[in-house]
Amino acid sequence: MLRSRKPAANKVKLERSPAKPPSRDVLTQYSAGVVGMGLMGTSISACLLAAGHSLHCVETDAARRRSARARLLKLLTHAVAEGAMRENPSTLIGRVAISADIADLKSAEIVVESTVEDIALKRQVINEIEKAVSAQALIGSNTSAIPVTDLQSGAKHPERILGLHWAEPAHITRFMEIICGQQTTMANARRAMRLARGWGKEPSLLRKDIRGFIANRIMYAMLREAFYLVEAGFASIADVDRSLRNDMGYWITFAGPFRFMDLTGIPAYAEVMKDLLPDLNCATGVPALMRKVADSGACGVSNAKGFYPYTPQQARQWEKLFIEFNYKIRELADRFPEDIGDIPRSSRKN
Numbered sequence: 311m312l313r314s315r316k317p318a319a320n321k322v323k324l325e326r327s328p329a330k331p332p333s334r335d336v337l338t339q340y341s342a343g344v345v346g347m348g349l350m351g352t353s354i355s356a357c358l359l360a361a362g363h364s365l366h367c368v369e370t371d372a373a374r375r376r377s378a379r380a381r382l383l384k385l386l387t388h389a390v391a392e393g394a395m396r397e398n399p400s401t402l403i404g405r406v407a408i409s410a411d412i413a414d415l416k417s418a419e420i421v422v423e424s425t426v427e428d429i430a431l432k433r434q435v436i437n438e439i440e441k442a443v444s445a446q447a448l449i450g451s452n453t454s455a456i457p458v459t460d461l462q463s464g465a466k467h468p469e470r471i472l473g474l475h476w477a478e479p480a481h482i483t484r485f486m487e488i489i490c491g492q493q494t495t496m497a498n499a500r501r502a503m504r505l506a507r508g509w510g511k512e513p514s515l516l517r518k519d520i521r522g523f524i525a526n527r528i529m530y531a532m533l534r535e536a537f538y539l540v541e542a543g544f545a546s547i548a549d550v551d552r553s554l555r556n557d558m559g560y561w562i563t564f565a566g567p568f569r570f571m572d573l574t575g576i577p578a579y580a581e582v583m584k585d586l587l588p589d590l591n592c593a594t595g596v597p598a599l600m601r602k603v604a605d606s607g608a609c610g611v612s613n614a615k616g617f618y619p620y621t622p623q624q625a626r627q628w629e630k631l632f633i634e635f636n637y638k639i640r641e642l643a644d645r646f647p648e649d650i651g652d653i654p655r656s657s658r659k660n
């Protein structure tokens with residue numbers, strides 16, 4: 311069952327210490343909600359439980375609702391086995407309630423919407439969340455690319471609606487983008503930033519809304535070029551993957567693109583840009599190969615059908631390796647700082 315709220319005490323503590331993450335003790339008294347217990351909703355829920363929140367999850371699909379607790383327990387147990395968490399998974403699971411009714415979110419002070427990527431559905435879900443929660447509760451949408459301003463339209467209290475963009479597996483990765491729509495107040499964005507730090511994230515703040523936010527805009531520019539190289543016959547899928555894995559894959563967790571240019575010499579990049587940028591693909595349609603593979607029913611390793619052929623065993627092995635790698639890369643990345651005092655204070659912590 312959800313714990314009863316102690317809103318006044320929690321908010322004072324959260325808002326008085328701008329740069330410091332809230333302690334676990336504070337988060338323990340802070341009720342959270344998640345709507346949509348699919349792939350991401352489950353790992354987001356595991357993250358929120360591990361951070362100390364009491365949690366209410368809402369899922370309309372009965373089978374997913376029935377399996378949710380077992381799926382959460384599996385993620386949390388694995389986190390303990392990897393040394394990423396010390397709490398007892400069974401105790402944490404005792405702090406989650408799961409139902410089909412959004413009205414059950416009434417005590418939540420922050421709700422993460424993680425249903426499917428459909429603007430009409432997300433708007434309807436946000437509308438129902440608003441009916442359930444208090445006017446001060448934060449509502450974060452885990453949309454991949456829908457502008458937050460579009461999700462705020464028609465809302466009763468749009469100033470507390472923001473984008474909370476997680477990366478899968480959400481209980482392991484440090485990634486989080488917090489996106490302000492046109493009507494989000496900076497005070498609410500800061501509340502979300504502080505909570506995110508309490509969840510073990512290193513959040514980035516987007517003060518202005520833009521479709522795709524930061525990471526997806528850059529990733530999709532990369533995907534478009536990757537499809538172009540394959541479709542135009544320059545390289546195979548495996549060759550494209552191998553190059554990216556062994557080049558960008560080596561440095562991108564250590565340094566973002568700007569730090570990397572600083573590390574490797576800026577003038578060469580300016581020179582290359584002159585001739586290379588006009589040559590890059592800027593098609594606006596979905597690539598034919600993407601269409602063909604998606605239309606064939608391929609979901610990737612989850613149904614053992616993707617850009618590569620998989621036996622069911624191989625698909626399961628890739629899923630396992632991906633999680634294992636996520637723990638290892640986080641462990642490694644945590645040993646290397648983002649900031650050695652050279653990021654201007656104004657853009658460091660928000």
Ligand SMILES: NC(=O)c1ccc[n+]([C@@H]2O[C@H](COP(=O)([O-])OP(=O)(O)OC[C@H]3O[C@@H](n4cnc5c(N)ncnc54)[C@H](O)[C@@H]3O)[C@@H](O)[C@H]2O)c1
Nearest residue numbers: 346347348349350351369370371424425426427453454478
């Ligand atoms: N998969 C990723 O790697 C990833 C990364 C970042 C963001 N996202 C975004 O996260 C969201 C969820 O993605 P996912 O991959 O978990 O999808 P998913 O299909 O696995 O899960 C969506 C879940 O929402 C449930 N749902 C649908 N309507 C509902 C409603 N009205 N009330 C309650 N539950 C409802 C579905 O039954 C399903 O269980 C999407 O907006 C997606 O774009 C996904």
